Amino acid sequence: MQSRQSTFLALAMALPAMILLVAFTHFPIIATVVDSFLSTPKPRRPSHYVGLDNYNTMIADPIFWKALTNNLIYAAATIPVSVALALAMALVVNSKIKGRGLLRMAFFTPTVLPMIAVANIWLFFFTPTYGAIDQILSIVGMHATNWLGSTQTALLCVIIVAVWKEAGFFMIFYLAALQTIPPDLIEAARIEGADRWQILRRVTLPLLGPTTLFVAVNAVINAFRTVDHIFVLTGGGPDNATNVLMYEIYLVGFGFFDQGYAAALTVVLLAGLALVAVGQFVLFDKRVHYR
Amino acid sequence: MNDVAVTPVDPSAFGRFAQNLSLETVAAWLLGVIWISPLAYAAWSAFHPQAYAAHFSLFAPLTLDNFARAWSAAPFARYFLNTTILVTSILMGQFVLSTFAAYAFARFTFPGRDVIFSLILIQLLISPDLMLVANYNTMHALGLVDTIAAMALPYIASAFGIFLLRQTFKQVPIELEEAARIEGCGTLGVLWRVYIPLARQTYLAYGLVSVSFHWNNFLWPLIITNSVETRPVTVGLSVFATPDQGVDWSVITAGALMTSAPLLLAFLLFQRQFVQSFMRAGIR
Numbered sequence: 001m002q003s004r005q006s007t008f009l010a011l012a013m014a015l016p017a018m019i020l021l022v023a024f025t026h027f028p029i030i031a032t033v034v035d036s037f038l039s040t041p042k043p044r045r046p047s048h049y050v051g052l053d054n055y056n057t058m059i060a061d062p063i064f065w066k067a068l069t070n071n072l073i074y075a076a077a078t079i080p081v082s083v084a085l086a087l088a089m090a091l092v093v094n095s096k097i098k099g100r101g102l103l104r105m106a107f108f109t110p111t112v113l114p115m116i117a118v119a120n121i122w123l124f125f126f127t128p129t130y131g132a133i134d135q136i137l138s139i140v141g142m143h144a145t146n147w148l149g150s151t152q153t154a155l156l157c158v159i160i161v162a163v164w165k166e167a168g169f170f171m172i173f174y175l176a177a178l179q180t181i182p183p184d185l186i187e188a189a190r191i192e193g194a195d196r197w198q199i200l201r202r203v204t205l206p207l208l209g210p211t212t213l214f215v216a217v218n219a220v221i222n223a224f225r226t227v228d229h230i231f232v233l234t235g236g237g238p239d240n241a242t243n244v245l246m247y248e249i250y251l252v253g254f255g256f257f258d259q260g261y262a263a264a265l266t267v268v269l270l271a272g273l274a275l276v277a278v279g280q281f282v283l284f285d286k287r288v289h290y291r
Numbered sequence: 292m293n294d295v296a297v298t299p300v301d302p303s304a305f306g307r308f309a310q311n312l313s314l315e316t317v318a319a320w321l322l323g324v325i326w327i328s329p330l331a332y333a334a335w336s337a338f339h340p341q342a343y344a345a346h347f348s349l350f351a352p353l354t355l356d357n358f359a360r361a362w363s364a365a366p367f368a369r370y371f372l373n374t375t376i377l378v379t380s381i382l383m384g385q386f387v388l389s390t391f392a393a394y395a396f397a398r399f400t401f402p403g404r405d406v407i408f409s410l411i412l413i414q415l416l417i418s419p420d421l422m423l424v425a426n427y428n429t430m431h432a433l434g435l436v437d438t439i440a441a442m443a444l445p446y447i448a449s450a451f452g453i454f455l456l457r458q459t460f461k462q463v464p465i466e467l468e469e470a471a472r473i474e475g476c477g478t479l480g481v482l483w484r485v486y487i488p489l490a491r492q493t494y495l496a497y498g499l500v501s502v503s504f505h506w507n508n509f510l511w512p513l514i515i516t517n518s519v520e521t522r523p524v525t526v527g528l529s530v531f532a533t534p535d536q537g538v539d540w541s542v543i544t545a546g547a548l549m550t551s552a553p554l555l556l557a558f559l560l561f562q563r564q565f566v567q568s569f570m571r572a573g574i575r
Contacts, residue, residue, distance in 0.1 A: 006399055006401070007399070007402070009395075009399070009478065010396075010399035010401045010404075013391035013392060013395040013478075014392045014407070016392075017391070017392040017411075017448040018392070018411075018448070019448075020388070020444065020447055021410075021411060021450070023429065023444075024419045025413060025414045025417060025422070025445075025450075026413070027429070028425035029417060029422065029425075031425040031428070032424070035424070035425070089322070092319040092322075097315075097316055097319055098316070099320070103322075103323040105562060106323040106326045107326055108565075109326075109327065109330065109558065110330075111503075111569075112503050112558045112565065113554060114507035114524070114525050114550055114551055114554070115507060116526075116550075117546075117551045118330075118547070120547040121330065121333040122329055123543075124332070124333065125329050127540070132332050172569045228509045228510060231513075231529060232532070250510065250514075253423055254427075254514055259424050262423075263425075266421070266422065266423075266425075273417060274416075
């Protein structure tokens with residue numbers, strides 16, 4: 001083949017996608033880093049270089065630290081809980097339990113629905129007195145609780161909704177992995193006299209290792225970008241109790257129109273995600289699939 | 292060999308096994324009930340008169356009135372149209388661009404190919420909706436603020452789509468392509484007659500994932516739209532379910548179910564395909 005011609009053809013085919021990717025993924029990353037060292041443009045004063053001013057503002061801003069802490073708590077709670085539940089769900093749905101079709105549906109349905117819509121439903125669920133949770137708790141004599149209006153419980157509510165939404169999504173990956181485990185392996189372990197827990201611990205879980213890593217990485221990414229439900233449930237309140245990085249970026253960028261500061265906050269988020277990528281690379285190592 | 296098979300079952304162990312099993316079954320079912328209960332609760336209040344919104348009674352009359360009220364309280368017809376246009380144009384764009392790019396990366400060698408491909412994969416980690424301010428500025432510079440194009444453009448080039456299709460195309464036997472070329476097919480013909488038909492499952496999987504993602508997408512559309520003519524249903528619902536609806540939960544849950552209905556129906560009808568698609572899309 002004429003290799004110069006085929007190179008030209010390949011580049012021409014990749015070009016449209018490349019242009020859009022550069023325009024809306026790569027360029028924004030660079031622009032955000034640059035903007036974080038510039039002041040926010042004002043009508044009478046265009047943006048200019050301000051060094052580390054935006055970062056200094058950030059370090060001195062208690063709301064930033066609050067949002068970062070919340071985000072870390074949110075991540076530390078949603079990631080292990082949703083991954084563990086996803087595994088349990090997949091084991092249930094993959095077993096011979098009665099009605100597993102219905103169970104699979106129950107677990108997976110939240111995944112396909114809009115977060116904005118289901119968050120409105122949860123809002124109703126959490127309503128003091130009338131909501132389902134208070135109605136159930138009133139049976140055991142508990143008083144009405146303002147779940148979303150209290151700084152004590154609001155973040156927990158946001159975490160619950162996130163876990164509810166994504167556990168079924170991660171279940172699918174475990175289910176796919178479970179179905180690739182050769183039945184011979186389980187059968188061999190059984191003949192050796194292993195009981196079900198031993199089979200789970202010694203055979204199934206080790207084989208699910210790569211899936212767990214894949215799911216965990218996705219869970220980390222989600223923990224820093226899933227904020228739709230916060231818009232509906234709490235608006236980041238009360239008193240920033242449910243404010244997280246991405247929500248704070250939205251508030252600063254589009255509530256206060258402080259672009260320079262929003263860019264600095266975004267750089268923190270990008271740095272966090274880059275760390276995840278490096279971690280994934282180190283952990284995955286031999287199991288990088290794209291050959 | 293035979294004596295392995297006739298090992299007698301220890302009756303007490305069997306009893307414990309049965310007990311464990313039933314406990315697990317109950318736990319599994321309890322989890323299932325908990326998982327579906329928010330939706331069941333929403334369905335209850337949406338299909339019953341307001342007086343029964345949070346009040347359970349076997350004899351509560353059924354009604355569709357809440358849906359009618361929600362439908363007339365906001366221009367939902369327009370929102371649905373906007374979302375449909377948005378989701379379709381993103382999907383079409385993604386299919387076309389991903390197909391060409393995936394073919395280029397699967398079957399051609401050219402200088403810098405692997406570096407370029409790794410650069411594409413960055414989007415798997417840093418999606419365009421994280422770069423809110425920068426992408427807003429770009430759209431502003433292009434004069435596209437408050438258009439459906441602005442909502443769609445950042446997503447049309449999809450690293451995920453390119454990645455999935457490239458994997459699929461690599462598995463197509465090269466002999467099929469060679470045979471097609473001998474028959475007189477050009478590059479487009481090879482794609483259209485060989486690769487695309489063989490990758491149908493991947494297109495279906497990717498399509499379902501893409502449609503459900505973009506039907507549900509909220510933050511970027513919220514920022515880039517500010518009129519009824521462009522707003523998708525998710526943003527429309529968030530505007531609708533603000534305090535001016537008071538605490539009329541019947542209408543709010545009806546609105547929430549209404550915006551989820553197309554996906555929910557599609558999911559219930561094509562459950563197997565949905566689950567398999569998400570699985571397929573996940574196995575990389």
